[in-house]
Amino acid sequence: xxxxxxxxxxxxxxxxxxxxxxxxxxxxxxxxxxxxxxxxxxxxxxxxxxxxxxxxxxxxxxxxxxxxxxxxxxxxxxxxxxxxxxxxxxxxxxxxxxxxxxxxxxxxxxxxxxxxxxxxxxxxxxxxxxxxxxxxxxxxxxxxxxxxxxxxxxxx
Numbered sequence: 001x002x003x004x005x006x007x008x009x010x011x012x013x014x015x016x017x018x019x020x021x022x023x024x025x026x027x028x029x030x031x032x033x034x035x036x037x038x039x040x041x042x043x044x045x046x047x048x049x050x051x052x053x054x055x056x057x058x059x060x061x062x063x064x065x066x067x068x069x070x071x072x073x074x075x076x077x078x079x080x081x082x083x084x085x086x087x088x089x090x091x092x093x094x095x096x097x098x099x100x101x102x103x104x105x106x107x108x109x110x111x112x113x114x115x116x117x118x119x120x121x122x123x124x125x126x127x128x129x130x131x132x133x134x135x136x137x138x139x140x141x142x143x144x145x146x147x148x149x150x151x152x153x154x155x156x
Contacts, residue, residue, distance in 0.1 A: 027079040028077045028148050029077075029078060029080040029147055029149065030149045031075070031152065032076060032150070032151055033073055033074065033075050033076070034073070034075075034076060034153075035072060035154070036072060037071075037072065038095065038108075038156060039108040040097070041095075042095040042097055044094070044096075045063065045093070046063040046078050046092070046094075047061070047094060047102070047103035048089055048090075048117075050084070050090065050119075052085040053087065054085060059081060059084070059089075063078045078091065080117070080135050084135075086119055086120055087119060088116055088117070088118055089118070090116050091117065091152060093154045094110070095107055095108040108156075110154040110156055111155050113154075114139070114140050115138060115140070117138065118138055119135055120133055120136060129141075131145075135149075137152075
């Protein structure tokens, strides 16, 4: 049986994954776990939905959702759009019942949480929060902009 060069694998895998953003595979801007029992059979997808000054946004995102050996836990990663409409966004997992690859009202989804993402077109103070231009993570009363946004866990 041939031996595996662990040093080459350790170097090659991150380089291969880093190049994936250009190929439609997520860059890993937001990562986390999906916990709990999936409420219904079907494909699980990730959505980035938001409320902006012009209405409701339902963005398709590059995503990767991987089951683990534990059926109560999956891991995921997504790429955020480079630009978006200014607003408050939520990352959620849902069961795509009609296979249209978009979250539709009535499809089973993960629970709402006290975290979210804010996209700002310029530095601003909003409702007592200071946000910077680009993507900001809102966690309770704390705002941060350092990416990747890790441990953005979702629960069924």
